[in-house]
Amino acid sequence: MHTKHIWRLIPLVKAAGNIQMAIDCWLLQQYFLGQHPPTLRFYTWSPAAISLGYHQYRYPQHWQHLVWQGEKIDLVRRPSGGRAVLHQGDLTYAVVTSLNGSRIETYQKICEFLIQGWRQLGVDLHYGSAGRGYIHNPNCFGTATSADLVTKDNSKFIGSAQLRRGQAILQHGSMRLQPDAQLFAQVFGPETLNSVQLSPDLSMEKIISALMAAASNCFNMQLVVQPLSEDEWQAILAQARSC
Helix, strand or coil: CCCCEEEEEEEEEEECHHHHHHHHHHHHHHHHCCCCCCEEEEEEECCCEEEECCCCCCCCHHHHHCEECCEECEEEECCCCCCEEEECCEEEEEEEEECCCCHHHHHHHHHHHHHHHHHHCCCCCEECCCCHHHHHCCEHHHCCCCCCEECCCCCEEEEEEEEEECCEEEEEEEEECCCCHHHHHHHHCCCCCCCCCCCCCCCHHHHHHHHHHHHHHHCCEEEEECCCCHHHHHHHHHHHCCC
């Protein structure tokens, strides 16, 4: 009988985008150095933010001056590729592990837990397929690639991006739970938001619980809950200043 691997689960963190990206960078680096186990975490962005792909340098100038609910919207660069994502009313996941296979194969191995977890919650998802507009669309959720998960009516629900360090992989992605249509229109234009109607009794706790169970099953591992320690926070905050 195979022994289950132990993965770390970091409880939900609500923080600014540059802090969240620093945590993800730090976890990948520590795992790459052999100093940290595979990790699963979920997080939310406060204040709301637009995250840009690592190589995305062209974007509308008005993004630098957006305000939502009285707070300036952060503009944050991800360490991973892809297009811009608006983080408001969403839940982000991050997985740090190592897997064999091509980029698409590893995307899909990791995304399997999202498909299984959301199926348990009553949402059927499948992989998207990018049209020619992808290259010219600054909005990650405006088009779906084969690494993205869409609903039956092809509304994009989860967009993911990856970063590798040798065999170590960071994959993180945004799940659109309660997007504000007016804000999305302000950022990306009026035609972009096809939101998924989720059951009103679907709490964040219920979603995370279903996704944790699915991850344990898909990766044949046991999750051990371990919040970030004081020392780890110090290392992460130092990285946030240089990341």
